[in-house]
Structure formats: C-alpha cells, structure tokens
Amino acid sequence: MTEQTVTPTRCGMVSIVGRPNVGKSTLMNHLIGQKVSITSRKPQTTRHRIHGIHTRDHYQIVFADTPGIHTGQERALNRAMNDAAVSTLSGVDVVCMMVDGLKWTPGDEHVLSLLPAKPDVPVLLIINKVDSLEDKAELLPYIESLSARYPFDAVIPVSALKEQNLEQLEKALVERLPEGDFWYDEDQLTDRSLRFMAAEIIREKVVRQLGQEVPHQVSVEVELWEDGPRVTDISAAILVERRGQKKILIGDKGERIKQIGTQAREDIERLIERRVMLNLWVKIKAGWSDDARALRSLGYDEPR
Numbered sequence: 001m002t003e004q005t006v007t008p009t010r011c012g013m014v015s016i017v018g019r020p021n022v023g024k025s026t027l028m029n030h031l032i033g034q035k036v037s038i039t040s041r042k043p044q045t046t047r048h049r050i051h052g053i054h055t056r057d058h059y060q061i062v063f064a065d066t067p068g069i070h071t072g073q074e075r076a077l078n079r080a081m082n083d084a085a086v087s088t089l090s091g092v093d094v095v096c097m098m099v100d101g102l103k104w105t106p107g108d109e110h111v112l113s114l115l116p117a118k119p120d121v122p123v124l125l126i127i128n129k130v131d132s133l134e135d136k137a138e139l140l141p142y143i144e145s146l147s148a149r150y151p152f153d154a155v156i157p158v159s160a161l162k163e164q165n166l167e168q169l170e171k172a173l174v175e176r177l178p179e180g181d182f183w184y185d186e187d188q189l190t191d192r193s194l195r196f197m198a199a200e201i202i203r204e205k206v207v208r209q210l211g212q213e214v215p216h217q218v219s220v221e222v223e224l225w226e227d228g229p230r231v232t233d234i235s236a237a238i239l240v241e242r243r244g245q246k247k248i249l250i251g252d253k254g255e256r257i258k259q260i261g262t263q264a265r266e267d268i269e270r271l272i273e274r275r276v277m278l279n280l281w282v283k284i285k286a287g288w289s290d291d292a293r294a295l296r297s298l299g300y301d302e303p304r
C-alpha cells in the first residue's frame with residue numbers, strides 16, 4: 001500500500017471593510033473572477049453584505065463584501081448599511097481593512113477606530129489602487145506608520161482593478177483560514193438569489209448613468225419574474241424619493257430609462273444565460289430610505 005499525504009481543505013469567511021469607494025467590491029469580484037457585487041465611481045454603491053464564494057481545489061474563501069462605513073448621514077438606510085459592515089468585524093476568520101492608496105482620510109480614521117483593540121482574528125490592511133500611485137517610494141514609510149498604529153497581521157498593497165499582487169493576497173488569506181470542509185457547493189458564487197442579483201444589476205446601471213444629480217436615494221424592487229419556455233419576463237420598479245428624480249431617470253423622451261433597461265437586460269441575460277424581457281418603471285416612494293418598514297420590504301436588515 002502506498003502512503004498518501006492528504007492536503008486538508010481550508011474554508012472560512014474573509015470580510016472586506018473600509019470607507020466608501022476604496023474598491024472593496026472590485027477586489028472581491030476580481031479575486032473570484034466573476035462579477036458578484038456591483039461597483040461604480042460613486043461612494044455608497046454597495047448597500048448590503050454580499051457573500052462571494054471562491055473555491056479552488058483545497059480551499060474555499062467566503063468573502064463578505066460590505067457597504068462602505070460612513071458617518072454624517074442619519075437615514076435608516078445609512079444605519080442599516082453601517083450595521084451590515086460593522087457586523088463583519090467579528091465572527092469571521094480574517095478581516096481585511098481596505099484603503100485607497102496613500103489617501104488617508106477621516107473616514108479611514110473612523111474605520112480604524114472600529115477595529116477591535118486586541119483582535120482575536122488576523123486583521124490585514126489592504127492598500128488598494130497602487131496602480132495610480134505617483135510615487136511608489138512613499139509606500140514603505142506609509143506602511144510603517146500605519147503598522148505602528150494598529151497590530152495588522154500583514155499589510156498588502158494591491159491593485160484590484162489591474163489585478164496586481166492579488167495572488168500574494170490570496171495566498172496570505174488562505175494561510176489564515178482554518179482547516180475544515182467547504183460550506184458551499186464548489187460552483188456556487190454567492191449566497192444571494194438571482195432575483196437580488198438582477199435588482200442589483202439594474203441599480204448599478206442607474207447609479208452609473210446618473211451624475212451627481214440623483215443622490216443614492218434609488219432602490220430597485222423586482223416585482224415579477226416569470227421563466228417562460230424561451231424568455232424570462234422580469235418587471236422591476238425603480239424607487240426614487242422625489243418627482244424631480246423620476247424625471248431625471250426617465251430622461252428626455254424616455255431615452256435614459258431605455259438605456260438603463262438595455263444595459264441591465266444584457267447583464268441579466270449573461271447572468272441567467274437566458275433571453276430576458278425587462279420591463280422597468282419608475283415609482284415615487286417618498287421617504288423610503290428613512291423608513292424602517294420600507295427598508296425591510298426591500299430586503300435590508302433592520303437598522304438599530
């Protein structure tokens with residue numbers, strides 16, 4: 001009989017936290033190699049805790065992408081978003097705090113203050129967007145000064161977008177995962193339903209289409225989903241708070257909503273690998289973002 005060494009499997013949860021817009025969702029998508037979480041140039045794009053599952057032969061990393069932690073806005077939606085992020089600072093196997101290059105802001109300071117003073121799991125600092133650093137020589141003293149402020153288990157500079165240093169990051173994460181069986185099937189990508197993903201895709205197109213004119217007071221509700229023999233029929237409402245926002249979203253002669261619909265339909269077709277008929281409409285629901293009950297019906301966890 002030949003002796004075989006069996007590599008034990010590793011599995012665990014890695015949370016990605018940071019202030020808005022540092023590139024958390026981009027990192028998760030690029031590590032997994034699939035678009036699980038929506039991204040945009042605008043802060044506060046991610047609204048929920050979203051798990052992205054990355055499985056290789058001997059390990060499964062369950063990433064928790066989280067909303068950017070922010071202060072100064074007090075709607076129920078903001079509280080729900082912050083709670084969703086802060087909840088991932090404990091009960092996970094590795095915490096990754098992400099920052100944007102060398103741009104340390106009061107927002108980063110706030111996130112740092114939320115990290116446990118004496119961490120019981122490894123906390124890594126991910127310095128993202130190094131592709132846009134002008135002077136790489138400043139990186140080392142920056143790492144040193146932050147390491148002096150918090151017991152980071154490691155500091156890893158990356159570019160999520162340009163996929164620089166992601167292999168090293170992945171290796172560092174796997175080393176820190178506990179041994180154990182996989183939690184999810186090997187081909188499962190996320191804990192979220194297709195319905196949720198479709199709503200998110202629509203919201204991404206809305207956020208990306210709009211300039212600063214409509215703040216992030218937009219939510220999307222899938223109201224109908226029917227898998228026919230050849231086509232999947234989907235109807236979704238885009239919820240806004242005010243009449244002016246509805247006008248902007250619909251655009252001149254409906255041009256804007258049409259574009260949003262086309263872009264979203266193409267992405268949803270790729271996601272579910274079927275033809276889709278997408279019907280969008282814009283609905284005014286004043287005050288939804290500060291209404292705990294409305295938030296619950298839209299799938300947000302109850303804010304504190």
Ligand SMILES: Nc1nc2c(ncn2[C@@H]2O[C@H](COP(=O)(O)OP(=O)(O)OP(=O)(O)O)[C@@H](O)[C@H]2O)c(=O)[nH]1
Nearest residue numbers: 020021022023024025026040044045046068160161
């Ligand atoms: N140059 C550069 N841009 C990046 C990189 N990673 C992300 N970005 C850009 O940064 C912006 C924000 O990215 P997101 O992934 O949506 O950021 P986020 O941290 O998830 O933001 P919230 O969900 O709002 O908290 C997008 O325009 C990304 O394309 C990077 O490595 N380099």
Ligand SMILES: [Mg+2]
Nearest residue numbers: 024025045046
């Ligand atoms: Mg995000």
